[in-house]
Every structure is written in C-alpha cells, then in structure tokens.
Amino acid sequence: MDLIMKPYSKDTQREFNLNNLINYAYKRYIENIQTIELMQQATTHKQKEEIALVALLDVKDDLNINLSFTGPYRNINNLQQLRTEILQAIKASR
Numbered sequence: 001m002d003l004i005m006k007p008y009s010k011d012t013q014r015e016f017n018l019n020n021l022i023n024y025a026y027k028r029y030i031e032n033i034q035t036i037e038l039m040q041q042a043t044t045h046k047q048k049e050e051i052a053l054v055a056l057l058d059v060k061d062d063l064n065i066n067l068s069f070t071g072p073y074r075n076i077n078n079l080q081q082l083r084t085e086i087l088q089a090i091k092a093s094r
Contacts, residue, residue, distance in 0.1 A: 016050050018073060021082075022089045024054040030090060057083050 027033045028051075035055045042048045056065065056079060067077050076082055 016053060018085075018089075020047075020050050021054055022086050022093075024051050025057065025086045026090055026093075028054055029057075054086075057086070 024038060027038060028035060035051060038051045039048055042051060065079060067082060073085065076085055
C-alpha cells in the first residue's frame with residue numbers, strides 16, 4: 001500500500017510504501033537503530049524521506065500533518081493512526 005503525504009500545500013505530495021515504513025520502524029524502534037544511522041545507510045533520497053517520516057512517529061500528536069493512504073488503509077490521516085497501524089503490523093509479524 002502506498003502512503004501519500006501532503007505536508008505543506010495541496011500541490012506537494014509524496015508517495016511512500018507502507019511496507020517500507022514498517023521495515024524502517026522495526027529497525028528504528030525494535031532493533032533500536034538510531035535515525036541518523038539509518039539515514040547514513042540509505043542510498044536514495046526516497047529512502048531518506050521514508051526514514052524521516054518514521055522518525056516523526058516520535059513527535060507529539062499535536063503536530064498537524066495530513067496523511068492519506070490509498071487502498072485499504074485510506075482511513076489513516078494522521079500520525080497517531082499511522083503509529084497504530086505500524087505497531088499492529090510489527091506485532092503481527094512476530
């Protein structure tokens with residue numbers, strides 16, 4: 001599934017693969033690999049954007065970032081919902 005993030009204006013959007021976000025979240029929060037180390041390992045700009053989005057999962061819920069998914073995850077529209085979905089996916093993979 002792809003995540004579309006619209007951060008600042010209606011004209012700006014990024015597409016991310018949910019599986020990639022889950023993978024980076026697992027590395028960051030379960031394997032405890034620091035964000036800076038993940039960034040150093042990234043080989044593309046896209047990977048760095050995905051890692052940066054996962055790093056936002058640590059941010060307080062009052063940060064207003066509009067998110068939208070395509071497909072079955074289209075109900076996710078904020079960081080709290082994304083956090084919950086990723087946590088459930090990590091738990092299910094164990």
